[in-house]
Amino acid sequence: MDVLKAAQYYINRIITDTSGMKVLLLDRETTPMISLVSTQSYLLSKEVFLVDRIENQQRDTMRHLKCICFVRPTNASIQALIDELRSPKYGDYYIYFSNILKKSMIELLAENDENEVVREVQEFYADFYAVTSNLFHIGLVPAQHPLFGEGHSWNPGALARTVQGLSALLLSMKKRPIVRYERNSAMALKLGQELEYLMNHEANLFGTQAASTTTQLLLLDRKNDPVTPLLTHWTYHAMLHELIGINNGRIDLSQVPDARGEVKEVMISQDQDSFFKQAQFLNFGDLGVSVKEFVDSYQAKTQSHHRIESISDMKRFVETYPEFRKLSGNVSKHVTLIGELSRLVSARHLLAVSELEQSLACNEQHSTDLKALRALIADARILPENKVRCVLLYALRYERAPGNATAELKQLLSSHGVDADMVATIDVVLRYGGARERQSDIFQNENIFSRGRNIFKGLQGTENVYTQHTPALAETLEQLVRGRQVQHWQERLPALDPATAVQVPTSEMGLRSQDIIVFVIGGATLDEEMAVARLNSKLAAQNVRIVLGSTCIHNSQTFLNELSATFFP
């Protein structure tokens, strides 16, 4: 249950199954997929001497090289392959598809392989973007692939792509899960039905449903928790995505004022960057400490390198030089990134904003919140985006509270010069994930029991005001794994096929081993990834393994943009 490993296994097989000098041809989507999990130097070490796009028409003929194609079975890629096979530029062809091929596609390829250059045609199910070992996404970037059709329904293209991506993931893990979906979400139901159909249709691939399967696929809908993507998060990975923006492991620093020339763009990866792996979930305060230690250890090494007096010093230097160079690049990268983060935090007064956000998300204090919110809107130093997000949180939490002042706050926003389009996103989000659409009690203010629990939690006190909020997903998963509130949850997450009853662990202690694949329709956040990673490490001894997937990885901005495009009133 490690998505990164699964994808790496496939890539590894693809480039090592064929020996000799090779060309690797990729298409528009497999290029970023492979980039996330492998590196150029790894490809080079396996004698892949040229990597190019299959759509590129200006490739030179090199008959002495073997050609490996790794493409998605889309019409465009098949067409490009046909063009290639009609006038082959390389020696032998080994074609790997990242998903299930239609028979007609194979036929079409065979028909056009007049020179009989194709040696192999394989399906290798690496049809997803593996970001970290717990997190994958399908790559439905809102700008290019709209997720929603009309209102709460699928765009047909996005649905097909999601089914493909999820089925590839299941195949790569060799799982045939029990599919459960959120009862109030038509999109989750639709996706579940499509998946179930595919699993029955391709039964020889997925295997028949084992009665005692311990794998569950949970299809969740973002609309049931619109709060998490609206908050300012304080962990390293989440901050980078929220404040600077990560695009498939690449961070564009060209907007950063004090970045030096050679670091216009940097990359982060759990696999190749040990500091990032270790600091990924640290909050901003701990991050400062940890980067300080990192720089200190670097300094100590630099000093030992400066002192080259004897031959043995020299020898040691040469031996450790590559590592040293790698380290120095890494240090400067992280220092630049963290410097930029802290600049943005202070420039946008994010600490003050975050305090209010957390209070809105976690505590029920209408009058104090309203007062603080009015003061925040009047404050000219705070960015309009942050003001709108705070009002949004308010509108979501106190939607049904007596004395709701959302309308007044909207006017207040407009009078303080906030763009009308941005003010309108408040209605957009309410339409998308307002109380009417949600089924779960994310604010814990709907019935007396949860209110009581909430107050109790408040009495316990909090360690850190900026990180009080835990995503609703964390609680859902924890209760699910522990089998608490069975009736309630079964109601909320029914299995698609009622015949497969979900077994319930007998007691608190008897956590049975199970694998859970969570898929969030409408974008996951990196905060949820952290929740999953924490649960994984907590429950590792009980053999509970959880993987989080989504249609894309959202930060507050992409989330609001996507919603505005569909739910505009």
Next chain:
Amino acid sequence: MATRSRTFLFVQYRNSFGHLQRRRRTQAADTGPNAEEEGLIERTNEEGELVIELAHLPPRWVDLVGDFNQQLDDITSKTRKLEELHKKHLLPGFDDRSGEEREIRLLTQDITTQFQSCGELVRSVAQQQVFGQEQTVGRNIQASLAQRLQEKSQAFRKAQSAYMHRLSLRKDINSDVFAVDADHERAVSRKFDMTLSDEQLMAVEANEAVISQREGEISAIHQSIVELAAVFGQMQEMIIDQGTLLDRIDYNVETAVVKIAAGADELEEADRQQKDAVANKCIVALGVVVIILVVILLLKWL
């Protein structure tokens, strides 16, 4: 991690299509009037010129990579042998071991020179005049070979320095032992009239010979490490730094496309400029001719 091979199905389909095509082709050949006269190799094109299809000769680096692989394999087997010898040599023993030592020295030198020649090979990959994608391939090959060489040579150097370290440790121990001996001897000899017997002198001389020989050994190994370090330094420049943007696959694909496009643009630009240059020269030449003719005309009139 399931996979599914569709090769069988594909080949089936291809064969069925292939049948059709071949049949069609043979039918066409049968009906053709001069099917039998068609040559096997020689063929003439529309202008009646003889065309002999030349197989694409692979560029030289194909051979270079083969050479390199062979050499590297050779090095691997030799290093393994050397390691065994090292182990054997480090065991204490009493027989004459100069032969063994000579073998070690020769093998070490051999491996070092082979590493150097590998380095030469890697450098020569880039020294060829190629254009377009061949250039990219050449650069990639160079990086790949350099990387592998680097790994190998680093392992070798580590093994060498570990061996050297242990050898020098042993030397220290031995000299300590000898020192005790010498003290003892001195004490003894002080007692016995301050003279050494012939046997004792012989023993001391033998010890000294052993020590100097060992020093020679160590310096030879040292030499090999230093030489390798030079190769290492040269290779370092060609390797892709891991963990940087240069190591991203998509970045490389994008820049390759951009570079090719830019190259094409540049070529066009150069082409245009060259054409312009020719035209300019013509204009100047014609202008000169006109002036000369006018002068001649004037001379004629006068």
